[in-house]
Amino acid sequence: MIPNHSLDSEEYPAQINQNRPDKPEEACGVFGIYAPEEDVAKLTYFGLYALQHRGQESAGIATFEGKQVHLHKEMGLVSQVFNETILHQMTGTLAVGHTRYSTTGSSRVVNAQPAVVDTRLGKLALAHNGNLVNTTRLREELLKRDCNLITTTDSEMIAHAIAEEINEGHDWLEGAIRAFHQCQGAFSLVIGTPDGMMGARDPNGIRPLVIGTLPSDPVRYVLASETCGLDIIGAEYLRDVEPGELVWITEAGLASFHWTKQPQPKLCIFEMIYFARPDSIMSGETLYSYRMRIGRILAAESAVDADLVIGVPDSGVPAAIGFSQASGIPYAEGLIKNRYVGRTFIQPTQKMRETGIRMKLNPLKDVLYGKRVVIVDDSIVRGTTSRKIVKALRDAGATEVHMRISSPPVTHPCFYGIDTDNQEQLIAATKSVTEIAKQIDVDSLAYLSWEGMLKATGEDPQNFCSACFTGNYPVTVPEPVKRSKLILEKAFS
């Protein structure tokens, strides 16, 4: 157990992390389970294992045994942070877990989650996916209330805001709800307490959070960022935590509270396009199905004459299959992914990122030689992946390379918990499609339309946040925060 981290030299304001070439596009994974009869630490470990793609910097679990909290968190992957011995010591009736990719506050162990904070009712342990946009104000308020903030994360601020309300006499639920009203931005939360576990989403439900049940009597509940976190432990998907909902899970079961009068669903569409796992259910179906469908729409919108369709593993593959089905052009595997290389390339320099891509994806010469190839990926963010891949395909003998992207151009950074880069790093923020095609050296390039992407969800397009494609941010981003990531108007025009 390592409760002893302290922050020595990092300065505040902890604005949203910016301009870090080593950052892939990720968010965080949260998990929680209330099941006194089970080994909750081990089940949380498995849940986090399934949510590893959401954050690869650090991992942590807190278990509650009455008022006692066992906490272990470290930098690294879930499999590196935990082992049998550690998990064995983490007894309890409920557990909360987190895989982190930092968005506010640096990537250091002190900032790893769950954030554990003392209150008059006992400790709370909070795991957060999302990102607040009003951290400067919130921090000032908390400091005025003499809070002992030891990290530079927004997540710790939420934990302290709840603790402050509890310490002023409110109970867990009132305290949490009062604190949520002080937070602006994206927050999907799992919060452990000695008396039960909470799950909550911000009024827009920007980040996902689902509820599952264990096949047990009495019914026990599980919370996870995605349904793949339920599948791995044999829990059944019950439903999503709704935007603006708080669920309270105790020995008595699950109670639901709608803590805000005007919830307005704005699920992040990038979760559907790229971020979440294809076997996770969102909007009533697995994302594999959604991604196949947008591949089909892409083929209809931007047909091309070619011999072969290939996908960029992993996340480009379902759309490539859909593209092939709709166009009638045969699908093949043209790039083999080394399964031991993580989701993306966490290297500090551009040169190392590029080596990372070669290490990760290797072209199949026999498949590609002499062929006119359509290559489908889910997104182009900085353009590093596409440029390298196109070169590799040509080196392998492809005679033409046509790139098709199953999302619109990413032109704006995310402030709500996916770490798309600073705007000037986003290739489509400053370049036209023709310029991008030239830069990545393809014979043709086409993106999915924004309308096509949203129509394919089968839901009201208003129910999604697509700010990274439009710049229309559903939760107002304060000017100083905007400035930390956006190209200033003058420079842009």
Ligand SMILES: O=P(O)(O)OC[C@H]1O[C@H](OP(=O)(O)OP(=O)(O)O)[C@H](O)[C@@H]1O
């Ligand atoms: O334009 P870029 O900045 O290079 O980023 C875009 C690439 O990054 C993502 O893949 P990633 O390798 O992160 O994960 P995946 O294996 O799940 O596809 C995405 O699917 C694109 O392939």
Ligand SMILES: NC(=O)CC[C@H](N)C(=O)O
């Ligand atoms: N990507 C996320 O969801 C990160 C959660 C939180 N903002 C942090 O930086 O720790």
Ligand SMILES: [Mg+2]
């Ligand atoms: Mg990819």
